[in-house]
Amino acid sequence: MKQTLLLVPVLFIFSLPAQSQNFDADINILFGIPQSDFRESLDRNALGLNGSIAFRIPRLPVHAGLELGIMTYGRDRRLEPISTNIPEVLLEVRTDYDIFTGHLFLRLEPEIHGIRPYLDGLVGIKYLFTESSIRDDDGFGEDIASTTNYDDSSFSYGAGGGIKVEVYDGGRDSYMVNLKARYLFGSEASYLQPGSITRDRGGNLIFDESRSGTNLLTIHLGMTYKF
Template sequence: MKDNRYRLNTALALVAMMALPLTATAQSGTELGIDLALAVPQGAFDQNMGQTGFGLNFHVGHHLGKSPVMIGLDIGAHTYGSERRREPLSMTIPDISARVETTNNLAQFHGMIRLQPISGQVRPYVDALYGFKYLWTRTSLMEDYYDEELVGSTNQDDFTRSYGVGAGVDFRVWNGPMGEDERPGSVYLTLGARYLLSGEAEYLREGDIHRDLGTVDFQTTRSRVDIVQPRFGVTVTF
């Protein structure tokens, strides 16, 4: 697990360095977007998981000059179900209970090449993506009033390469000056979907953590982590 986290931190650092020139380029052809997204398991992942993930995706990109070619980054996270229960605070304080929550999660980090008109009322697009998926299960002791984690532990984590294609369309709903310099900008509603393949990863499903008399057993599953990802969101170009 420590080796997984070291490799993940290295990959995230590379993603951050790649993002710097994109976010720093404030001129025509830059865009930012946020989407509500589903993660629908496919193949062996569907047979093992059997649940659709819900989450958010963010992307930033910049067109190469005035061409339809855009390069960017796409980052998202989804939750594949959770388990909540109340447990005695300790064997010596059984009259105080605490809320314990376990969640199964999937994050994705992709470099992206998109073909799309740089402007227009309607902008269809196609994507090619390559990066990695990160799966983790975390158990947390939660604070009831503020719904914050007091203490927690990652029970299982793993990551694997991820790649795929996507397509969609942007519909412009607003056009006008933006920012202090009043540069031209637009706001679009976005509809799209992606098919994301991957290598194999090891993960926990809901019900795979077995507790008995103070001991715990994790029954992990290993398979490809292929998903179809419908998306709906908002994109801002400037």
């Protein structure tokens, strides 16, 4: 699932006509820092990837775009035998605790040669989900099987800003280092935390749910391709 979410902006970029102009596409390392009651409930930060595509409205210093991100705020691992009859063969059971963010945004970005400061307004969703998978115990390769154990979503909106510094100008296209931050307000949602999945004597799963607002400060560092 996470791989599919990350492919969306990439596929969109390659679907554009070759002669397209006035587009920005970026990919970033993403840091998520819970705020307010989200921080009180979930006392840990998140790490992941983020990407966006934006179109500059002709004759205006304004961009409209779509931004997607995925970050992990925890992971549980354990080894289990493939069956009670084959205890020598072990599989890794891995549970990831993730937040997907998807936002539409409007960006005010004046064109200053070589340096581009900007301000963003965003609206969208946060999707919090816990996914378990099994794989070979060496930890490499594709998942053998996976399932989403728990999920919930919240309405999300906020504002942010950043700065782009040009490092290459090819005339029709250019590359920029991009540093940005957002404060994203979020409605209440339920979610799991690392260690919150247990089993009773009958082997049934027990979920120790947490619930709070989902305010989140995000910091992004990456590259922008302007074409």
